Amino acid sequence: MLTKAEHLESGIAACLPGTPCDVLVLDQGGLATDQGDASLVTEAWPEPWSHAHARQDASGSQRVWWVSSPAQTSTGWPKAFPVWLAQAAGAQAMLILARAPQTEKGPRHLTDVLDLTQRSPLIGLGPSSRGPLFPDRTGVLSPELAQRVQALIQSTPAIAADATSDPGSGPWDLVLPGISAPLAAAAHVSLPTVALALRDPAEANQPYPWKQIIQALLHVPTAL
Numbered sequence: 001m002l003t004k005a006e007h008l009e010s011g012i013a014a015c016l017p018g019t020p021c022d023v024l025v026l027d028q029g030g031l032a033t034d035q036g037d038a039s040l041v042t043e044a045w046p047e048p049w050s051h052a053h054a055r056q057d058a059s060g061s062q063r064v065w066w067v068s069s070p071a072q073t074s075t076g077w078p079k080a081f082p083v084w085l086a087q088a089a090g091a092q093a094m095l096i097l098a099r100a101p102q103t104e105k106g107p108r109h110l111t112d113v114l115d116l117t118q119r120s121p122l123i124g125l126g127p128s129s130r131g132p133l134f135p136d137r138t139g140v141l142s143p144e145l146a147q148r149v150q151a152l153i154q155s156t157p158a159i160a161a162d163a164t165s166d167p168g169s170g171p172w173d174l175v176l177p178g179i180s181a182p183l184a185a186a187a188h189v190s191l192p193t194v195a196l197a198l199r200d201p202a203e204a205n206q207p208y209p210w211k212q213i214i215q216a217l218l219h220v221p222t223a224l
Contacts, residue, residue: 029099080185
């Protein structure tokens with residue numbers, strides 16, 4: 001009988017696409033559904049990801065996976081499967097996008113996350129060659145990468161005009177469901193991550209500078 005870690009490994013082996021991944025964008029707020037120039041095949045991914053909206057930048061030097069989180073939730077390691085798969089495909093960083101509540105102004109980046117769900121995707125995983133069962137999560141939300149991304153966003157006039165005077169400063173108490181699971185998987189495989197809470201740009205003709213954001217994420221620190 002296969003262990004959960006062995007099920008994860010067999011799932012990764014079966015689902016690795018032909019194209020590599022440099023950055024995984026896990027879009028939990030429907031903020032970047034128009035990104036990507038080719039479909040990313042997800043039929044073999046475990047539920048509920050098999051029908052997820054997923055695209056990739058398959059041309060050019062930057063290999064980016066744009067994966068939207070499905071409305072349906074799951075338990076166990078499948079909950080964060082795209083994180084493990086992207087890391088196995090070579091991802092250097094992950095960007096989590098969440099939709100900020102209307103009461104919040106401007107883009108904010110997370111500096112810490114409290115997991116109150118008690119449903120970590122690492123529970124019951126057991127020994128894994130990917131990483132430790134109880135990983136250190138303190139360095140996963142990379143402040144260096146977050147500052148680079150925040151600076152780029154603030155340099156976009158239509159977005160900066162809608163921002164607070166001190167963007168990204170904490171502590172703050174946004175409730176963003178679904179953030180803790182991918183962060184647990186990222187910690188498991190030491191994948192530097194930036195988590196942003198965004199609203200739609202103040203002006204539709206001046207979208208978020210996605211290309212520049214991805215470039216900033218590719219300047220990844222050598223170690224967490």
